[in-house]
Structure formats: C-alpha cells, structure tokens
Amino acid sequence: MSIADATGLAPIQLGEGATAVRIERPVILAPMSGVTDLPFRRLAKQQGAGMVVSEMIASWAMVRENRTTLRMAEVDGFGGPSAVQLAGCDPSAMAEAARIAVGHGANLIDINFGCPVKKVAVGQSAGSALMRDEAAAARILEATVRAVEVPVTLKMRMGWDHNSLNAPALARIAEASGIRMVTVHGRTRQQFYTGTADWRFVSRVKAAVRIPVVVNGDITTLEGAAEALAQSGADGVMIGRGCYGRPWFPRQVAEFLATGRRLPDPDLAEQKRLLLAHYRSMLSTYGREPGMRAARKHVAWYSHGLYGSAEFRATVNRTADADAVETLIHGFYDPLIGRDQPAMAA
8 A cells, every 4th residue: 555545534433322432533642641631632632633542541540539540531521532541450440440431521441451661561460461461351351341331442562572463363352352443553562662663563453353443653744644554554543752742733644644635834823822722721730830840841842943942941941930931931932933933943
C-alpha cells in the first residue's frame, strides 16, 4: 500500500445499541502519564482529535476511589468519545474499576498491556508484563468486558521482546474475549521508547483479527501518519508525543489522511490563545500553584522552536507566581505576533 492509498480514513464503529461508540475520524490522542490529563484531553478534543484516552490509571487505586485517581479519570461531556485506560493484574479489581469509570462517564474502557516501566511491568505484573502470560491476560480481558456494557479496547506492544512477538496471538485472544479494538505500539517492552516503531509489524496483527486495529508509535508528521497507516494497513492511528505542544495536530492528521489536504498550523495569535486557555484550565483543575508547576512542561512544548524560547522557558521554570507566568506568556508571544515572526529557533 502506498501513502496515497492511505487517504480516505473511514469511521470506526465499536459495539451496538445505546452504548455503541463511533469514532468519526480515527485519529486518537494516546494515553500519556502526566500529559493527557483532563485539560489537555479537553483541548485536544476541541481541536479535532477523534477520540481521547485518559492517563493510565491503576485499577486498585480506582477501586479505592482515591480522589486523585478519580480526577485523572474525569470526563466532562466536552464532546466525542472519551476512554479511561486501566492497568492491573487482578481480574476482579479491573472489572470493578471499569464499572466505576463508566459510572463516572467513560464512553469506553481501554486496557493497558503496553506500559513498559519497571514499576508497572515488573513490580505490579501489569502493563506489558501481561503479554508474557496469555492465560492471565485472557482472564483480565474477559472479566472487564463482562463488567461493563460500553466497548472495551486494548492497547499493547509487539511483545515483551523480539523473541516473543505475540501481539497477533494476543489480539486473537482479545477478540475472542469481546474486545472491540486493539491498538499496537510498534515496539517491544524491552525497547521502551528507543529505536524506531515497526509499523509494518502491525500488519500482522491486522491480518490476525476482524476487529479494528490502530497503529501507534513515532507518528510526529503528516507523512509519518500516512506511512504508518500504509505499512500497517490499520484502521486508524494513535498519536502520543507528536501532540506535545500541538493539540491541533490530530486534526491536521485526520484531514490529511481523509483528503490529502494539509492544514496549516494556527498562527501565533491563536497558538497563544490556546496556550493561555490550557494554562488557565490547569490552574482551575489543580489549584493555582500545583497547576502552574504542572503546566511548565506544556509551556515549554508550545514555545519550542520560537525565537527566544530557551530564555523564556528558563524564566517560566524559575517563576513561582501563577499570574507572573501569564504575564511572561504575553510578553513572549506579543512581540512575535506583532512582527509576524514565528520562525528562528532558540
């Protein structure tokens, strides 16, 4: 399949009846710990992401109804489907966590079999560790599907390592368990985030099942999105780090894959408006001081590559007053907007 053949992205329908979910343009914001909180998911959805997924949430924390965990899982009806991603190794806890998440408004439940970090994959025998135990994986999948009426999806990697590339087999198990869609990150657990995502491998998963398959990993450009779709034959793409500081990127990808048309980046005035909206939403969500600290990485991502951004980021990171950070944002962007000079990287 060529890149040209990848255009014409079709909607994905998950489930039937009142709880069915339709992803009109399957360009999905990936779950990213410490990044895809409610303010970011809301903004990405408003900017055109076809679906958004929460940060990974530990099932045991959800069952205990920890206040921070419930905030991580919050959805507020900002339009379009929203998934809550759960991780865990106990089927009953996963089932109960799924019920709680749906009770709080989740349109879908996504199960994490992909997290590579040691604390999760080794310490908790969850995340990508479950790719090494297909029987345990099946029990978790089946229990979660039985627990809720909404569609349940799965995100995983190619396998634990290159000697155990069992994603196609696990996808068949998932399909038999009632999972409605599978997303595959084109790396093994042992790769973490090194090397290059293997989009072509995902075609083996696509050939193994009849349910929709989504390709994930290293999608940071329009051409990369089209190539990932072409090599994998997948039904959609999931974008993670490519959205850092670019909540509008999923919309650009969706338009390019559907029509071949390239939407320009927002002008600097609009980028400033989006950054301020994002910043204020984080202050509102977390409180002024915690929100300011959590927003620093986003401020850095939005401003990356703009003239004087290195000094701007350093100043923001030293600033301890939330109002002062907003003043700095105005002071950084307004001269660039006035000169219409966004280019010159710092």
